[in-house]
Amino acid sequence: MAPISRFIRTTVSAAVACGFLLVFAAPAAFAHDSLKRSSPNKNAKVPGVETIELEYSAHVRFPAVVLLDPAGKNVALGKPRSVDSTVFTDVAAPLAPGGYTIAWRVVSSDGHPIEGEIPFTVTGSGASTSSPAAAARTPSATTVATDEPESRISGWLWVSLAVLVVIGIAVWMRTFQKTRPHSTE
Missing domain, CATH: 1.10.287 (Helix Hairpins)
Structure with a gap:
Protein backbone atom coordinates (compact mmCIF):
# COMPACT_ATOMS: atom_id res chain seq x y z
CA MET A 1 0.00 0.00 0.00
CA PHE A 30 -3.76 39.86 -18.39
CA ALA A 31 -1.31 42.69 -17.75
CA HIS A 32 -1.10 43.97 -21.31
CA ASP A 33 -0.02 47.55 -21.68
CA SER A 34 -2.81 50.11 -21.79
CA LEU A 35 -3.48 53.61 -23.02
CA LYS A 36 -2.80 55.99 -20.11
CA ARG A 37 -3.50 59.35 -21.71
CA SER A 38 -4.51 60.82 -25.03
CA SER A 39 -4.65 64.23 -26.63
CA PRO A 40 -7.40 64.85 -27.52
CA ASN A 41 -9.04 62.97 -24.69
CA LYS A 42 -11.96 60.59 -25.08
CA ASN A 43 -15.19 62.61 -25.58
CA ALA A 44 -13.30 65.93 -25.40
CA LYS A 45 -14.57 69.07 -27.10
CA VAL A 46 -11.57 70.85 -28.64
CA PRO A 47 -11.17 73.85 -30.96
CA GLY A 48 -8.86 71.85 -33.25
CA VAL A 49 -6.10 69.24 -33.45
CA GLU A 50 -2.70 69.43 -35.13
CA THR A 51 -1.07 66.44 -33.42
CA ILE A 52 -2.57 63.31 -31.90
CA GLU A 53 -0.71 62.06 -28.81
CA LEU A 54 -1.26 58.59 -27.31
CA GLU A 55 0.66 57.71 -24.14
CA TYR A 56 0.83 54.06 -23.07
CA SER A 57 1.83 52.33 -19.83
CA ALA A 58 5.01 50.98 -21.46
CA HIS A 59 6.96 51.20 -24.71
CA VAL A 60 4.88 50.00 -27.68
CA ARG A 61 5.82 48.99 -31.22
CA PHE A 62 4.28 49.20 -34.70
CA PRO A 63 1.84 52.03 -34.00
CA ALA A 64 -1.10 52.48 -36.36
CA VAL A 65 -3.37 55.52 -36.02
CA VAL A 66 -6.43 56.32 -38.14
CA LEU A 67 -8.62 59.41 -37.83
CA LEU A 68 -12.22 59.13 -39.05
CA ASP A 69 -14.25 62.24 -39.88
CA PRO A 70 -17.98 62.70 -39.08
CA ALA A 71 -18.86 60.77 -42.28
CA GLY A 72 -16.59 57.86 -41.30
CA LYS A 73 -13.93 58.63 -43.93
CA ASN A 74 -10.18 58.62 -43.26
CA VAL A 75 -8.55 61.98 -42.55
CA ALA A 76 -4.96 62.40 -43.81
CA LEU A 77 -2.40 61.88 -41.04
CA GLY A 78 1.37 61.84 -40.91
CA LYS A 79 3.28 58.65 -40.18
CA PRO A 80 2.94 57.68 -36.49
CA ARG A 81 6.20 58.05 -34.57
CA SER A 82 6.98 56.57 -31.19
CA VAL A 83 9.06 58.29 -28.49
CA ASP A 84 9.46 56.19 -25.35
CA SER A 85 5.88 55.22 -24.42
CA THR A 86 4.14 57.95 -26.45
CA VAL A 87 2.96 57.80 -30.07
CA PHE A 88 2.63 61.07 -32.02
CA THR A 89 0.78 61.53 -35.31
CA ASP A 90 0.42 64.85 -37.14
CA VAL A 91 -2.94 65.83 -38.61
CA ALA A 92 -2.28 67.00 -42.19
CA ALA A 93 -4.93 69.74 -42.42
CA PRO A 94 -7.19 71.71 -40.06
CA LEU A 95 -10.29 69.79 -38.99
CA ALA A 96 -13.78 71.09 -39.70
CA PRO A 97 -16.18 71.20 -36.76
CA GLY A 98 -17.86 67.87 -36.01
CA GLY A 99 -17.41 64.48 -34.37
CA TYR A 100 -14.21 62.51 -35.05
CA THR A 101 -12.85 59.15 -33.94
CA ILE A 102 -9.22 58.17 -33.44
CA ALA A 103 -8.73 54.43 -34.00
CA TRP A 104 -5.38 53.12 -32.76
CA ARG A 105 -3.57 49.80 -32.68
CA VAL A 106 -0.11 49.03 -31.29
CA VAL A 107 1.89 45.98 -30.29
CA SER A 108 2.18 45.85 -26.52
CA SER A 109 5.57 45.35 -24.83
CA ASP A 110 4.49 41.74 -24.15
CA GLY A 111 4.06 41.16 -27.90
CA HIS A 112 0.27 41.23 -28.06
CA PRO A 113 -1.68 43.77 -30.11
CA ILE A 114 -3.94 46.19 -28.27
CA GLU A 115 -6.36 48.64 -29.84
CA GLY A 116 -9.01 51.19 -29.04
CA GLU A 117 -11.04 54.16 -30.22
CA ILE A 118 -11.20 57.71 -28.94
CA PRO A 119 -14.20 59.79 -30.03
CA PHE A 120 -13.92 63.57 -29.72
CA THR A 121 -15.56 66.70 -31.12
CA VAL A 122 -13.96 69.63 -32.91
CA THR A 123 -15.84 72.81 -32.00
CA GLY A 124 -13.71 75.51 -33.63
CA SER A 125 -11.91 76.46 -36.79
CA GLY A 126 -8.95 74.06 -36.51
CA ALA A 127 -6.63 75.72 -33.98
CA SER A 128 -4.15 73.40 -32.33
CA THR A 129 -4.77 71.88 -28.91
CA SER A 130 -2.11 69.24 -29.00
CA SER A 131 1.07 71.26 -28.64
CA PRO A 132 2.45 71.35 -25.06
CA ALA A 133 1.55 75.04 -24.67
CA ALA A 134 -1.99 74.52 -25.98
CA ALA A 135 -2.39 71.39 -23.88
CA ALA A 136 -1.61 73.44 -20.78
CA ARG A 137 -4.37 75.89 -21.76
CA THR A 138 -6.90 73.13 -22.51
CA PRO A 139 -7.00 70.62 -19.61
CA SER A 140 -9.75 68.50 -21.18
CA ALA A 141 -7.43 67.67 -24.07
CA THR A 142 -4.92 65.79 -21.90
CA THR A 143 -6.85 63.91 -19.26
CA VAL A 144 -6.76 60.18 -18.77
CA ALA A 145 -8.32 58.00 -21.45
CA THR A 146 -10.43 55.02 -20.47
CA ASP A 147 -9.86 52.62 -23.34
CA GLU A 148 -8.92 49.20 -22.05
CA PRO A 149 -6.86 46.73 -24.06
CA GLU A 150 -8.38 43.44 -25.10
CA SER A 151 -7.68 40.67 -22.60
CA ARG A 152 -6.30 37.39 -23.85
CA ILE A 153 -4.16 34.71 -22.31
Whole structure:
Protein backbone atom coordinates (compact mmCIF):
# COMPACT_ATOMS: atom_id res chain seq x y z
CA MET A 1 0.00 0.00 0.00
CA ALA A 2 2.97 2.33 0.54
CA PRO A 3 3.72 2.74 -3.21
CA ILE A 4 0.11 3.74 -3.90
CA SER A 5 0.09 6.35 -1.11
CA ARG A 6 3.40 7.73 -2.42
CA PHE A 7 1.82 7.90 -5.89
CA ILE A 8 -1.18 9.79 -4.52
CA ARG A 9 1.07 12.12 -2.51
CA THR A 10 3.20 12.84 -5.61
CA THR A 11 0.14 13.44 -7.78
CA VAL A 12 -1.45 15.80 -5.24
CA SER A 13 1.86 17.67 -4.83
CA ALA A 14 2.17 18.12 -8.60
CA ALA A 15 -1.43 19.34 -8.85
CA VAL A 16 -0.90 21.85 -6.02
CA ALA A 17 2.31 23.12 -7.66
CA CYS A 18 0.47 23.57 -10.97
CA GLY A 19 -2.33 25.40 -9.20
CA PHE A 20 0.11 27.81 -7.52
CA LEU A 21 1.81 28.49 -10.85
CA LEU A 22 -1.51 29.24 -12.53
CA VAL A 23 -2.73 31.49 -9.72
CA PHE A 24 0.45 33.55 -9.56
CA ALA A 25 1.15 33.62 -13.33
CA ALA A 26 -2.39 34.49 -14.46
CA PRO A 27 -2.32 38.19 -13.46
CA ALA A 28 0.75 38.71 -15.64
CA ALA A 29 -1.09 37.16 -18.58
CA PHE A 30 -3.76 39.86 -18.39
CA ALA A 31 -1.31 42.69 -17.75
CA HIS A 32 -1.10 43.97 -21.31
CA ASP A 33 -0.02 47.55 -21.68
CA SER A 34 -2.81 50.11 -21.79
CA LEU A 35 -3.48 53.61 -23.02
CA LYS A 36 -2.80 55.99 -20.11
CA ARG A 37 -3.50 59.35 -21.71
CA SER A 38 -4.51 60.82 -25.03
CA SER A 39 -4.65 64.23 -26.63
CA PRO A 40 -7.40 64.85 -27.52
CA ASN A 41 -9.04 62.97 -24.69
CA LYS A 42 -11.96 60.59 -25.08
CA ASN A 43 -15.19 62.61 -25.58
CA ALA A 44 -13.30 65.93 -25.40
CA LYS A 45 -14.57 69.07 -27.10
CA VAL A 46 -11.57 70.85 -28.64
CA PRO A 47 -11.17 73.85 -30.96
CA GLY A 48 -8.86 71.85 -33.25
CA VAL A 49 -6.10 69.24 -33.45
CA GLU A 50 -2.70 69.43 -35.13
CA THR A 51 -1.07 66.44 -33.42
CA ILE A 52 -2.57 63.31 -31.90
CA GLU A 53 -0.71 62.06 -28.81
CA LEU A 54 -1.26 58.59 -27.31
CA GLU A 55 0.66 57.71 -24.14
CA TYR A 56 0.83 54.06 -23.07
CA SER A 57 1.83 52.33 -19.83
CA ALA A 58 5.01 50.98 -21.46
CA HIS A 59 6.96 51.20 -24.71
CA VAL A 60 4.88 50.00 -27.68
CA ARG A 61 5.82 48.99 -31.22
CA PHE A 62 4.28 49.20 -34.70
CA PRO A 63 1.84 52.03 -34.00
CA ALA A 64 -1.10 52.48 -36.36
CA VAL A 65 -3.37 55.52 -36.02
CA VAL A 66 -6.43 56.32 -38.14
CA LEU A 67 -8.62 59.41 -37.83
CA LEU A 68 -12.22 59.13 -39.05
CA ASP A 69 -14.25 62.24 -39.88
CA PRO A 70 -17.98 62.70 -39.08
CA ALA A 71 -18.86 60.77 -42.28
CA GLY A 72 -16.59 57.86 -41.30
CA LYS A 73 -13.93 58.63 -43.93
CA ASN A 74 -10.18 58.62 -43.26
CA VAL A 75 -8.55 61.98 -42.55
CA ALA A 76 -4.96 62.40 -43.81
CA LEU A 77 -2.40 61.88 -41.04
CA GLY A 78 1.37 61.84 -40.91
CA LYS A 79 3.28 58.65 -40.18
CA PRO A 80 2.94 57.68 -36.49
CA ARG A 81 6.20 58.05 -34.57
CA SER A 82 6.98 56.57 -31.19
CA VAL A 83 9.06 58.29 -28.49
CA ASP A 84 9.46 56.19 -25.35
CA SER A 85 5.88 55.22 -24.42
CA THR A 86 4.14 57.95 -26.45
CA VAL A 87 2.96 57.80 -30.07
CA PHE A 88 2.63 61.07 -32.02
CA THR A 89 0.78 61.53 -35.31
CA ASP A 90 0.42 64.85 -37.14
CA VAL A 91 -2.94 65.83 -38.61
CA ALA A 92 -2.28 67.00 -42.19
CA ALA A 93 -4.93 69.74 -42.42
CA PRO A 94 -7.19 71.71 -40.06
CA LEU A 95 -10.29 69.79 -38.99
CA ALA A 96 -13.78 71.09 -39.70
CA PRO A 97 -16.18 71.20 -36.76
CA GLY A 98 -17.86 67.87 -36.01
CA GLY A 99 -17.41 64.48 -34.37
CA TYR A 100 -14.21 62.51 -35.05
CA THR A 101 -12.85 59.15 -33.94
CA ILE A 102 -9.22 58.17 -33.44
CA ALA A 103 -8.73 54.43 -34.00
CA TRP A 104 -5.38 53.12 -32.76
CA ARG A 105 -3.57 49.80 -32.68
CA VAL A 106 -0.11 49.03 -31.29
CA VAL A 107 1.89 45.98 -30.29
CA SER A 108 2.18 45.85 -26.52
CA SER A 109 5.57 45.35 -24.83
CA ASP A 110 4.49 41.74 -24.15
CA GLY A 111 4.06 41.16 -27.90
CA HIS A 112 0.27 41.23 -28.06
CA PRO A 113 -1.68 43.77 -30.11
CA ILE A 114 -3.94 46.19 -28.27
CA GLU A 115 -6.36 48.64 -29.84
CA GLY A 116 -9.01 51.19 -29.04
CA GLU A 117 -11.04 54.16 -30.22
CA ILE A 118 -11.20 57.71 -28.94
CA PRO A 119 -14.20 59.79 -30.03
CA PHE A 120 -13.92 63.57 -29.72
CA THR A 121 -15.56 66.70 -31.12
CA VAL A 122 -13.96 69.63 -32.91
CA THR A 123 -15.84 72.81 -32.00
CA GLY A 124 -13.71 75.51 -33.63
CA SER A 125 -11.91 76.46 -36.79
CA GLY A 126 -8.95 74.06 -36.51
CA ALA A 127 -6.63 75.72 -33.98
CA SER A 128 -4.15 73.40 -32.33
CA THR A 129 -4.77 71.88 -28.91
CA SER A 130 -2.11 69.24 -29.00
CA SER A 131 1.07 71.26 -28.64
CA PRO A 132 2.45 71.35 -25.06
CA ALA A 133 1.55 75.04 -24.67
CA ALA A 134 -1.99 74.52 -25.98
CA ALA A 135 -2.39 71.39 -23.88
CA ALA A 136 -1.61 73.44 -20.78
CA ARG A 137 -4.37 75.89 -21.76
CA THR A 138 -6.90 73.13 -22.51
CA PRO A 139 -7.00 70.62 -19.61
CA SER A 140 -9.75 68.50 -21.18
CA ALA A 141 -7.43 67.67 -24.07
CA THR A 142 -4.92 65.79 -21.90
CA THR A 143 -6.85 63.91 -19.26
CA VAL A 144 -6.76 60.18 -18.77
CA ALA A 145 -8.32 58.00 -21.45
CA THR A 146 -10.43 55.02 -20.47
CA ASP A 147 -9.86 52.62 -23.34
CA GLU A 148 -8.92 49.20 -22.05
CA PRO A 149 -6.86 46.73 -24.06
CA GLU A 150 -8.38 43.44 -25.10
CA SER A 151 -7.68 40.67 -22.60
CA ARG A 152 -6.30 37.39 -23.85
CA ILE A 153 -4.16 34.71 -22.31
CA SER A 154 -0.55 35.12 -23.41
CA GLY A 155 1.11 32.53 -25.59
CA TRP A 156 3.80 31.96 -22.99
CA LEU A 157 1.14 30.90 -20.49
CA TRP A 158 -0.09 28.21 -22.90
CA VAL A 159 3.50 27.03 -23.39
CA SER A 160 3.96 26.93 -19.59
CA LEU A 161 0.80 24.89 -19.22
CA ALA A 162 1.96 22.46 -21.91
CA VAL A 163 5.33 22.06 -20.17
CA LEU A 164 3.56 21.42 -16.85
CA VAL A 165 1.37 18.77 -18.45
CA VAL A 166 4.43 17.02 -19.94
CA ILE A 167 6.24 17.18 -16.58
CA GLY A 168 3.14 15.87 -14.81
CA ILE A 169 2.85 12.94 -17.22
CA ALA A 170 6.57 12.18 -16.81
CA VAL A 171 6.28 12.23 -12.99
CA TRP A 172 3.18 10.05 -13.12
CA MET A 173 4.82 7.53 -15.46
CA ARG A 174 7.98 7.40 -13.35
CA THR A 175 5.96 6.89 -10.18
CA PHE A 176 3.75 4.31 -11.90
CA GLN A 177 6.81 2.34 -13.09
CA LYS A 178 8.27 2.31 -9.55
CA THR A 179 5.01 0.95 -8.10
CA ARG A 180 4.67 -1.91 -10.61
CA PRO A 181 5.90 -5.24 -9.30
CA HIS A 182 8.99 -6.44 -11.16
CA SER A 183 9.10 -9.97 -12.46
CA THR A 184 11.99 -12.20 -11.28
CA GLU A 185 12.67 -14.51 -14.15
